[in-house]
Amino acid sequence: MSNVFIAFQKNEDSRAIVNAILADNPTAIVSDQPAMVKIDVPGRMVIRKSTIEEEIGRDFDLQEMHVHLITLSGNIDETDDEFSLTWNQ
Secondary structure, three states, rough: OOOOEEEEEEHHHHHHHHHHHHHHHHOOOEEEOOOOEEEEEEEEEEEEEEHHHHHOOOOHHHHHHOOOOEEEOOOOEEEEEEEEEEEOO
């Protein structure tokens, strides 16, 4: 099974997003770099709006996530409530 990954700029705004990803993806592996945070997950990664809202303490539009996004790898499936990355095989 291949890993999917996503990387964000390392800043205060993206911290809640990263914490939410870790909460929703127990097999996630974090690589903390000086200017970015990269998260690898085997097979499928899910990013839930509700989990980010719990972390950030306010309403959150998943489109806000793209402001802090550096790169990603995988097939994207995006709704108003969930953003997921997978490798379709």
